[in-house]
Amino acid sequence: MSYIIYGIPKEYKMNLIERVRTLCPLINPNTSRSITKKQLAYNAIKEEILNNNLPSGTFLVERELCKALDISRTPIREALHQLASEGLVEFIPNRGAFVTGLTYEDIIETYDVREVLEGLATKMFTIHATEPELDELENIYNQMEKALENGNVEELVKYDVKFHRCIIKGCRNDKLKTLIKNINDHVERITNTIKKDQARAITTATHHKNIVNAIIQKDPELAERKMREHIVDSKNYHTKRYNFTK
Amino acid sequence: MSYIIYGIPKEYKMNLIERVRTLCPLINPNTSRSITKKQLAYNAIKEEILNNNLPSGTFLVERELCKALDISRTPIREALHQLASEGLVEFIPNRGAFVTGLTYEDIIETYDVREVLEGLATKMFTIHATEPELDELENIYNQMEKALENGNVEELVKYDVKFHRCIIKGCRNDKLKTLIKNINDHVERITNTIKKDQARAITTATHHKNIVNAIIQKDPELAERKMREHIVDSKNYHTKRYNFTK
Numbered sequence: 479m480s481y482i483i484y485g486i487p488k489e490y491k492m493n494l495i496e497r498v499r500t501l502c503p504l505i506n507p508n509t510s511r512s513i514t515k516k517q518l519a520y521n522a523i524k525e526e527i528l529n530n531n532l533p534s535g536t537f538l539v540e541r542e543l544c545k546a547l548d549i550s551r552t553p554i555r556e557a558l559h560q561l562a563s564e565g566l567v568e569f570i571p572n573r574g575a576f577v578t579g580l581t582y583e584d585i586i587e588t589y590d591v592r593e594v595l596e597g598l599a600t601k602m603f604t605i606h607a608t609e610p611e612l613d614e615l616e617n618i619y620n621q622m623e624k625a626l627e628n629g630n631v632e633e634l635v636k637y638d639v640k641f642h643r644c645i646i647k648g649c650r651n652d653k654l655k656t657l658i659k660n661i662n663d664h665v666e667r668i669t670n671t672i673k674k675d676q677a678r679a680i681t682t683a684t685h686h687k688n689i690v691n692a693i694i695q696k697d698p699e700l701a702e703r704k705m706r707e708h709i710v711d712s713k714n715y716h717t718k719r720y721n722f723t724k
Numbered sequence: 725m726s727y728i729i730y731g732i733p734k735e736y737k738m739n740l741i742e743r744v745r746t747l748c749p750l751i752n753p754n755t756s757r758s759i760t761k762k763q764l765a766y767n768a769i770k771e772e773i774l775n776n777n778l779p780s781g782t783f784l785v786e787r788e789l790c791k792a793l794d795i796s797r798t799p800i801r802e803a804l805h806q807l808a809s810e811g812l813v814e815f816i817p818n819r820g821a822f823v824t825g826l827t828y829e830d831i832i833e834t835y836d837v838r839e840v841l842e843g844l845a846t847k848m849f850t851i852h853a854t855e856p857e858l859d860e861l862e863n864i865y866n867q868m869e870k871a872l873e874n875g876n877v878e879e880l881v882k883y884d885v886k887f888h889r890c891i892i893k894g895c896r897n898d899k900l901k902t903l904i905k906n907i908n909d910h911v912e913r914i915t916n917t918i919k920k921d922q923a924r925a926i927t928t929a930t931h932h933k934n935i936v937n938a939i940i941q942k943d944p945e946l947a948e949r950k951m952r953e954h955i956v957d958s959k960n961y962h963t964k965r966y967n968f969t970k
Contacts, residue, residue: 591844653910660903
């Protein structure tokens with residue numbers, strides 16, 4: 479892991495505080511009473527990291543987080559330790575907590591694993607999906623195509639996420655679901671860097687069309703292969719982009 | 725999960741207490757002072773579950789565990805909760821803690837996931853392994869063959885585990901290693917049921933020979949396929965065996 483930023487510029491700090499403060503009331507408004515302060519801090523900081531608002535190498539100053547979230551030091555520290563156990567935050571002795579770097583190798587590792595896991599999920603979904611499940615997937619795909627026609631890339635990205643979730647939800651393997659959940663934070667952190675790329679959105683929609691067709695044709699091997707090809711293509715896109723922006 | 729046993733027969737209880745007591749001094753004798761009581765209870769109970777000495781559905785009576793391990797109730801409870809979070813123990817309201825059932829579906833789910841993960845690990849190992857790593861793998865394979873010649877199945881099983889670990893260790897993907905670690909308890913629990921099957925040992929050795937040959941030939945796709953075939957074959961063996969002993 480390399481550190482890109484060793485501190486937050488003053489104007490950025492203010493942005494962070496404002497953003498986190500804005501975010502707080504949004505987190506599970508219906509259950510906010512039962513959420514612990516640690517959970518609240520955890521959710522808020524994680525959301526900021528996954529959305530790349532706190533980029534790799536950002537120094538997470540405890541007293542700033544306390545102020546922004548109006549939470550005392552202990553729950554903030556507990557939240558940071560939980561995020562560290564998930565690989566999103568790293569503690570450096572005598573320095574403090576930093577957002578971990580998202581490296582070239584992270585992208586390769588995450589996508590290599592994602593390829594085989596989601597490939598398997600797609601195969602199993604094709605074998606076992608019921609009519610309502612197939613309808614749900616087709617419906618999501620149609621919404622995605624509509625978003626593409628309207629040139630609404632942010633909307634399309636939302637349906638992209640839903641498409642993958644729908645397949646995973648119906649894969650009939652709880653262990654597989656848990657493992658995919660374990661890498662999904664990293665996937666989200668990577669994919670959230672491309673929310674406004676129109677060309678990529680078109681490619682994604684084409685791939686999804688191939689996947690959905692193979693599933694409807696009830697061809698598990700083809701569906702698996704199409705999903706794997708889609709994820710390999712995403713890996714190549716993200717690694718190229720990483721090299722370009724570095 | 726279904727429950728096969730709702731209590732432990734008296735003579736079995738005594739066996740359990742003896743076994744756990746015998747096990748205690750064996751756990752990290754050099755570091756026993758730094759091990760917490762919770763960790764000690766966790767290790768002891770987990771070892772018994774993975775080795776199938778506490779079979780599916782066994783009622784884990786807290787006071788018996790306290791007596792057997794000479795540990796008070798709180799750390800025992802904490803250990804049971806940790807095991808519950810890992811899917812090895814289940815709490816039933818108003819009844820207590822039980823060893824989770826190892827179902828037919830558990831075998832299928834675990835081996836389907838294992839197939840794609842270890843397949844990928846084998847492919848990556850074949851691509852990246854250094855000469856010393858290849859030597860280590862060949863050495864383990866040779867020891868396994870020697871154990872087979874001597875008809876020592878328990879020894880062979882040990883080298884079987886080492887063979888898989890050696891490949892995983894050298895796969896160059898930390899996220900993949902973590903995911904494999906997450907399912908390994910379940911794999912161990914399933915494979916530990918066959919420690920004395922001579923015919924299965926011969927099959928395993930043959931499969932390993934095919935895998936090691938493909939790795940030495942530097943053929944990543946073939947190595948991956950051979951590992952996947954080996955794991956599918958193990959899945960079929962365990963599911964057949966499950967139906968037979970049910």
